[in-house]
Structure formats: C-alpha cells, structure tokens
Amino acid sequence: MVDQLPNLGREAEMLSAMGMSSIEELFADIPAEVRMTGALPLPPPQSEEEILADARRLLGSNVALGERVSFLGAGLYRNYVPASVFQLVNRGEFLTAYTPYQPEVSQGMLQAMWEFQTLISELVGLPVANLSLYDGSTAAAEALTCCVRVHNRKATQKDTVYVSELTPPDRLSVMYNYCQGADITIKLLRHHSDGTLDLDAVSEAVGSCGVYVEQPNPLGILDGGLSQLKAILGKTTALIVAVQPVSLGLVEAPGHYGADIVVGEGQPLGSPITGGGPIYGIFACSKDYLRLMPGRIVGRSIDVDGKVAYCLTLSTREQHIRRHRATSNICTNETLIALMGAMHMALLGPEGLHALAVRNMTACILAKQKLSQVENINLPHSNSHHFNEFVIELPGSSKDCLAHLDAVGIVGGFDLSAWYPERTNWILATFTDQNNANQIELLVSHLALWASSQGVNA
C-alpha cells in the first residue's frame, strides 16, 4: 500500500492547506445513513513479494498448456509471440496511455493503429478496419446489428439475419444478446452432412439484411462453397465472414470473394490465449458500411503546419457524441492487444504469414494422414480441406477419451458435445505451428490404444 501512495503520512499537511483537520471532512457530504460501518472483510494488505508469491502459488497450480502436449483450439490457438512484441508493448508510453483524445501527444499509438487498420485491411481484403472490438464473438454480433442498420430499409426480410447453424452456442448467445434489443431475428442456415453449407438453403436468406458464416467453419472445414455466396445473396444482403487470421496466409481473403464485413478472433496474431481475454476482435468492412460501423477509427490528417498527423475520426458514430443514437456502446476496446497484433504482423511480413499458415496446415495434414490409419476411429469430414483442426469420431464417449488422454499428459482437443449435444463421441482436435511431428505421433498412438480398448467400431 505504502509504495503506491506518495502522500501517505502527509495528509495533515495537505488538509491544513485547505483549512481542514481531518480526512473525515472530505466525506462530510456522504450521509450517515449510507455509511459503511466497520472495516471491509478482506485480508490485510500485502507487499509486492507476498502478492507475487501468492500469484505463483495459485497460478502455478494451473495446468498451462505449454506443460502438456495440447491439441485444444476451437476458436483460440496456442501460438508463438516473438519476444520483441512483449518487450515493446510493455513500454510505458504505450502501456499506460488512455484513448488518444489529445492527438498531439498520442501520435505514436494513433499511427500504430492506423498501420494496424492497414495490416488488417490487407489481410482480409477490405478497405476499412477499426481499432478492434472485444473478441471474435462481439465483433460478429456487432456485424449483425451493423448490417441491419445498413440494409433494413431495402430488405424484404426486415430485421432478419441468417447465421450458420454450426456457430458455437457461446458465440450465438452473444449474437442473441446484442440483437434482441433491436428486435433482430436470427435464423439458422442448414449444412450438409459433410459439414459444408447447403447453398440451396442460402437462397432463403435472399432479401434479409445479412448472412454470417465462418471460414474455416467451426468443424475446421474450409468450405469452397462460400465463394459463391455473394452471387446468391446480391447487393442488398451483407455477407459476413469470420476468419482465423493465420489461415489467410494460404486461404483466399473473404474480401476477394465478395464479403462485405470480415470479423474474427485476432488472438492467433500477437496475443497469448490468456484464458480467453484480453484478446481482440477483428472488424473490417467495405466503404458502404463505414458510417454505420461500430468502434474507433484513426484517420491520417495534417497539423496546422501541414505535417502528416493522425487522429480519431468519424467519432460522430460513437457514444460519447451520439449517446443513445450511437452505432454501438463501445468505449474501451482492445487497442493494446491490437498493437501486439500489429507488431506480430509487421515481423511476419507476407512471407512469414504464409510460412506460419503452412506450418499449421501441414501439421493438420500430417495428423489427418496418421489418424486415418487408426482402427476404430473415423474422420467424418476427411474428404474436406482443413486448415488446422478437424473432427475425430470416436468409438466411445469423448469425455472418457479426453480424460484418458489427460491422465497421460495430453490435452486431446475439444469435446464437441458442448456445442452439439447429440455429438457425444466427436472431438475437435487442433494442430498448429506449436505441434511437432513427435507430439502428433504421441496423440495418434494414445488414441489408437484407447480406441482399441473400446472394442466397437465407430
């Protein structure tokens, strides 16, 4: 406590300068009836050393994925964040700044964010990107409300959007919460049994305000059919595509096949998983959505001397100006994590991104090759292309299988019954740049062992 309060012990001196004699006088305006009586029932103050020791004890008891062999992804991905990113992001000038309301002394972060906008814009193939939303789910939810603002007037299915039925329930739940206040109906889009989108069903969405799909989709499938969606939907229905950003080192950028809005979890670029936050949500769009989009945007301008200078722009969309008519209530975003993303992207360069994507996809291909030879397990979507994860169908319950693998130090993947309750024997296994051939071999042999002990064919 002492080390954080420079004026501890100087209270009397400061009070007397104001003609006061006690701290209590500063709180004289708080009525007695609302006063707290007694001390807060909390532990006594701790020193830095004690706090750090306790943090190490408590957090040290967790199983960090790096201590195990991990194949858990399902939306967030273990990655390698270069050392320089951590070093630079901890520079106090970045770390301890607030939103750049005074551009003259915030040029560093403003320029870094303008560069971030460019990096994201190039990555997804759309001209406009904001400074980040909270995560992929809130970016997706804001994309839905945004497309209704833009298209509702001409829509024949008013206040209606369509979302892939595969969308994980936790993400869908965020969408429902964001949409319900604006009376937006979310309808689901059917998929074929091979996990690809039913393009015939998409025609039902014509005349609605927007369609939301993911590439790769939640089953890990790269769905070639998505490139035909814009032609089916036409100009007055927004195509919203969520991406895994690293995949775009190999896979076509949605902006190049007609996507109007691209969203996604930015985390694999620049950020550790950190229990799911803080991470950052990507939001990019075409110019038609610019003035009704959520979030902060930096523009390049000039100062009074004509020198290049950056500032926040189009703020009249935002809550601090427009209040209840704002396009979103967002104020705090995830700028610092977006900055880590920008640094990682800058270090990767185009070829580095491609190499990173290749590392993911080849790990996935190797795992697929090996697992397809294991008796008793089935890869239901083996004819599809996958970026870095796919479904394994087991001869017994996923829960048992994952517990078995856990006991031998393997985090085997994600139990898909959490998303699709009827799929009690599906796991989503993820293979990234952080998995080497030995790890994949280890998973394959332990899965084979477990599967053979189940005795029944899948």
Place this chain on the structure above:
Amino acid sequence: MSNLFEHNGAKGQGYSQPAPVLPESSISLPASLTRKALPRWPRLSEPEMVRHYTWLSKRNFGIDTGFYPLGSCTMKHNPRVNEVIAQIPGIADIHPHQPEHHIQGLLAIFHEMQYMLEVCSGMDQVTLQPVAGAQGEFTAVRCVQEYFRQRGETQRTKVIVPDSAHGTNPASAAMCGFEIVEIPSRTDGRIDLDALRAVADETTAVMMITNPNTLGLFEPDIVEASAIIHGVGGQMYYDGANFNAILGITSPGLMGFDAVHFNLHKTFSQPHGGGGPGSGPIGVRSHLAEFLPGPLVKKRPPIGNESQMVIDDMWYGWYQPTHSIGKVQQWHGNAGAIIRCWAYYRRYGSGLRTMSEHAVLNANYLRHAIHKATKAAGVDSMVRDGAEAKVTKHEFTLSLAPAKEMYGISAMDVAKGLLDMGYMAPTVYFPLVVPECMMIEPTETESKETLDEFATHFAEVLQIDAETLHAAPTTTPVRRVDEVYAARNLCLRHPYDDE
C-alpha cells in the same frame, strides 16, 4: 523511416520460424480456396521493427511519461509486478475450455475477486464476464430486462439517465431496446428529484446513475432517488466509473442500488493501453442473480478424488445461473485484466478505504491549489468551479467560460497549453452540463509536489495571451491536428502506390 509501409526489404521474415512438419507441396487446396496474392504487408528485420515501435512510443504520452489528470478515466500508476504476474504461464497459457481440475488456481482467484467486489459494493452476486464498463452496463440492463419479462412487466420500456451521464449509459440501454429519458441536473450538478418524480412511473425499467456524479460530487439525495424508482417498481443501476472515490466508505448496496458495474481498470489497475483492454464485471442483488451471464465461480468442499487436486481445501467450479441471459463475451471475460486487478487489490486488502481517501484528498488538494495559484497570479477571474461544492470526491470540474468570454480562450486552448507544459490535458467538454468544462482527476498515486507544480503551471497557462494559446501546442511531436480535414479527406489506411 517514419512509415511502417516504407519498409519493404528482401523477402524474409522479422523472426525465423522452424520448418513445417511436411513440405509445402503436401498442401493441395483447390483454386477456389487458394489465396492469389499475399497481403501487401511491410518486410522488416527485427532491428528495424524494434526501432519503428520504439520511435512510435516516444511520440506517445502515458502515465509513465507524466501527470495524466484525465477526468473520469482514473489514470493511476500501474504497479509493474502486475505485468509480471500476467505473464505467468498459469494465466497466459490457459485456454478457457480447459477442464476445472486444470484451473483450480485461476478459479480461486476469480472467486476471490467475485467476493471482494461483492463486499465492496454491497451486492449479492458478481460476474466477471463483461470485458469493459460499457459492456457491464449493457449486461446489467439486459439482466433487468429479462427479470421484468419473467415477471410479465413488459410495459417497462423506459430507462432514465441524468443529462450529466456518461454517453455509454444511454447507448447501452438503447442497445437493449429501451427508450431513453434524460432528466436535467440542478444548477449545482446534482439530481433534480422533482424532475425524477415527473418522469418515474410504471413504464420505468431502470434508472442509471453514477455516484459521485460526473462532476465529482456525491449525490446526497441518492437514497430518496432510489426510493422514488423503487416506488414505481423500477430498478436502480450504479455506473461504477467513479467507484474509486467511495471504496470502504459507502457502497451502492447501502445507497439502494440493485445492480452495478465496476470499471476494474479504473478502480483497481489494468493499464489502459491506449484505449483498452479494460474489464467490466457487474454485481447484482439476489433477485437478479439468476439472470447473470454464466458461468460464475462457486466453491464447495471437494468430492472424491477432487481432494487430491484442491488448493486451499475447497473445490472451485463453474455454475450456470438458472435464468441466465447467456453470454456477452464468448470466453470467461478479460481474465488477464482480472488477475492484474486481483494483484492490485491485494496490495490494499482491508485497507482499500485508504486508496479512496487519498484519491479524494488529492482531488480536493489540487482544486484548492489551482484556486490558490490562479489567485496569486491574478487570473482567478478566468476560471470558476464547474459546480459549487465545499468538497468534491475523486475529481472536480472547472469552467473556462469566463476566459472564453473575456479573452476568447477556450477550454481546448488551455488543454493544448497544458500539453506544452508537459502534461496530459484534463478531459474537456464533458460533462456537457458545464460550459467550457475541464474535468480533472489526479488519482491517489500523484505526489503533493506534482499537484503543486501542476497548479502553478495551470495558472501560468492562463497568463499566456490568447493568440499564443490558439497556436498551442508547439513543443509536441505534431501541432494542432486538423480533425475536420481528417473527416473530409478520409485516409483510413496506407495509400499504396497504385491507389
């Protein structure tokens, strides 16, 4: 080079990567899926990248650079051990889908944070899921909305906010579909109970209010305001942006609130990082608890072999509230920010009240020092208090309306003049109810000397002639930025040569 995109060296990478586990030729994507041209990202070596971002950082002002009295934003010092703690693999390398037995330590910290926020706020249940203050507002209003729907009180379509409220309040309520009713503040900046009585009726769902209010003043009539809203069956919502002023002294629970959000990054400490991340947990009274977004953390004695995996003899597990509104962020909130705020609160523990006392002491001292300094310099007629009050809480407002009238010097001019003195400028033009407003929040982590110096420099700025101040700042990396030009000549990304 000053622009990242001017770096376009040889094909290569700013950091080397291991070889893939199979050759690239093993990939056979069909043309419809294959990317034709890679993003036109720059090409930098590590030394170039480090120099670029170091150069940018030097063109940015943070708390570490100097005094940052940005009202409403609580720019206090961020203890560095928090950053060390946030890098421990037991948080940095944790996936939210890991099973409970992998994350007992993390859940124990979450539980402790829920409890700490509950006892500080007088609420019965806290969720840590919302990731920003505005999202906390949205979440709490959503919970109240579901509560009323379940009671069949669907006629409650209005949310009342004072005209001095943060913009996020009406924006969050509007996102939930409510009609916003704004009530005027009294001339002293406080709630007008008559105006409140005039609009409160059976269509009122929620009143959203911050206390201390955005002028830094405690609302002495808060209990009466709560009674008015509860009298018509509505709910009271506490915007916790200013909670740092009253910790351990009073609580939203004691004031009659039903729901509250915390700006953990302000009240405790998570570096704001140029605009985020933050963390916006909410707390509610028991009648709203089962509507919260899930999962929450609950503890119980261990069962069976759990006892081999416990820390502190208790088992920590996820709990899904029965009428939960669902999720507002897909994962478990900004866990990394929650950990930092846990480390911060542990520094004070039962002594959190001292933190608030010093925040308020510093604000009042600075207000006094500014008046003293402007008087000594003979410029006291240029500035007046934004609202009459003997004491303020953690922040205060000044009005530069007299300076504007007398010399054409605006609050913005003074703000820019302060930049030249080496300070971050206070918040300007908010709250809207104070003309030419300047809102100043020193926080508890500034020394008396810093406050004295700032007061002196503030008075010095007021002595500068109008013409010079209109041209300020002159010592910053760039001078006054043309925001109108930025909006009229939109340039939102690097213009490549062929564009």
